[in-house]
Amino acid sequence: MTASPRWFSKTKANSTRKRRSCPRNIWKNCARKPASLSVEPQRPLALTSGDPSGIGPDIALAAWASRTRHALPPFYVLGDVDQLSSRARTLGLPIELKLSDPGSAVRDFEATLPVVPLRNRLIDRAGDPSPANAAGIIEAIERGVADAMSGAAGAIVTGPIAKKPLYDAGFAFPGHTEFLAHLAGQAIGKPVKPVMMLAGPSLRAVPVTIHIPLAAVPSALTTELIVETGRITAADLARRFGIARPRIAVAGLNPHAGEDGAMGREDIDIVHPAVAALQAEGIDARGPLPADTLFHAEARQAYDAALCMYHDQALIPAKALAFDETVNVTLGLPFVRTSPDHGTAFAVAGTGAARANSLVAALRLAARLAEAEAGYRDA
Ligand SMILES: NC(=O)C1=CN([C@@H]2O[C@H](COP(=O)(O)OP(=O)(O)OC[C@H]3O[C@@H](n4cnc5c(N)ncnc54)[C@H](O)[C@@H]3O)[C@@H](O)[C@H]2O)C=CC1
Numbered sequence: 001m002t003a004s005p006r007w008f009s010k011t012k013a014n015s016t017r018k019r020r021s022c023p024r025n026i027w028k029n030c031a032r033k034p035a036s037l038s039v040e041p042q043r044p045l046a047l048t049s050g051d052p053s054g055i056g057p058d059i060a061l062a063a064w065a066s067r068t069r070h071a072l073p074p075f076y077v078l079g080d081v082d083q084l085s086s087r088a089r090t091l092g093l094p095i096e097l098k099l100s101d102p103g104s105a106v107r108d109f110e111a112t113l114p115v116v117p118l119r120n121r122l123i124d125r126a127g128d129p130s131p132a133n134a135a136g137i138i139e140a141i142e143r144g145v146a147d148a149m150s151g152a153a154g155a156i157v158t159g160p161i162a163k164k165p166l167y168d169a170g171f172a173f174p175g176h177t178e179f180l181a182h183l184a185g186q187a188i189g190k191p192v193k194p195v196m197m198l199a200g201p202s203l204r205a206v207p208v209t210i211h212i213p214l215a216a217v218p219s220a221l222t223t224e225l226i227v228e229t230g231r232i233t234a235a236d237l238a239r240r241f242g243i244a245r246p247r248i249a250v251a252g253l254n255p256h257a258g259e260d261g262a263m264g265r266e267d268i269d270i271v272h273p274a275v276a277a278l279q280a281e282g283i284d285a286r287g288p289l290p291a292d293t294l295f296h297a298e299a300r301q302a303y304d305a306a307l308c309m310y311h312d313q314a315l316i317p318a319k320a321l322a323f324d325e326t327v328n329v330t331l332g333l334p335f336v337r338t339s340p341d342h343g344t345a346f347a348v349a350g351t352g353a354a355r356a357n358s359l360v361a362a363l364r365l366a367a368r369l370a371e372a373e374a375g376y377r378d379a
């Protein structure tokens, strides 16, 4: 990667001190406001517009319009300028778009929304996904990763994609998380294990198994997978979130964490040995803990991240607690990736009802994590 420009640069002493001053459990309070827009030079964030039939374009436009109010770090959209202009007209947003490139985006960002064009076109059909857009949606993700890997972008922030239209077009990955790991692995020449984390104001939740049917969870769950996920979570919480010794709560799979084997043996045979292995590595892990009592306010004070055994065990509490403020972060990658926690919301695309809060949080968190990452690289 290229050396970090000044905005992301930190001396080790300086970044360590700031990390230690963060409260353990609430990243919102820990997030320093991104530097003011007048601080130059900076690396922009690469934002993919996601499925153009969804709300990705709406929230990208709305986020840019709120850039000063939210002190947003500069970003450019990897998308189609005609599609974005069309959506801006539909929404009645008088936003000037500018064809740009990552090197000019910071300068362009102040007065215009920089758009780095794709080779593939995207058509504007709000609420009506088209397989014709699949190539452009995938290209945007690939280009964002290439920019993050080359250092042209400080991080990648992805707009929501609907999985099914991409599967229909031959996309072979369950979601961004797995595709980003594949691209990262290609770039660095070795496999990359991605870990999904939903990070909100009062909860960080990590699903150990991700986009698989519920019926497949018990057989996919292994001690090794839980240990690897816990290890990556602890490492990234320390390196990027500034939590020197993260506390990891490990949820059980079964009701009451199996009730001593009476409600399933997985917690005894698989989860418990994983917790012991993490502890043996010096990681502050506890569990298996009954999942039904893991997410109330007092329980959340006792850990920095909850390791959950399947998608909905993690994402239901995260979205129930703070749907508009939670951010999807991929841990374990050689670059920073964040995303809003919500999906394409086709029903509200182009209507003006889409809220950009989660994208705003994703942009701010990406800048903060990239800054922490650069601090480590520069040290
Ligand atoms: N990061 C990503 O790319 C994600 C993609 N998805 C995909 O999105 C598609 C739709 O998924 P759903 O389960 O329907 O979830 P969804 O998050 O798109 O929508 C759930 C409900 O919340 C509303 N909603 C969501 N975000 C909103 C916002 N910013 N402002 C106002 N209302 C909002 C929607 O209108 C809908 O009523 C699926 O194909 C799924 O695969 C889902 C989650 C994340």
Ligand SMILES: NCC(=O)COP(=O)(O)O
Binding pocket: 174, 175, 176, 177, 178, 315, 328, 339
């Ligand atoms: N439910 C979360 C989700 O679908 C987002 O997944 P990803 O596309 O970020 O892997």
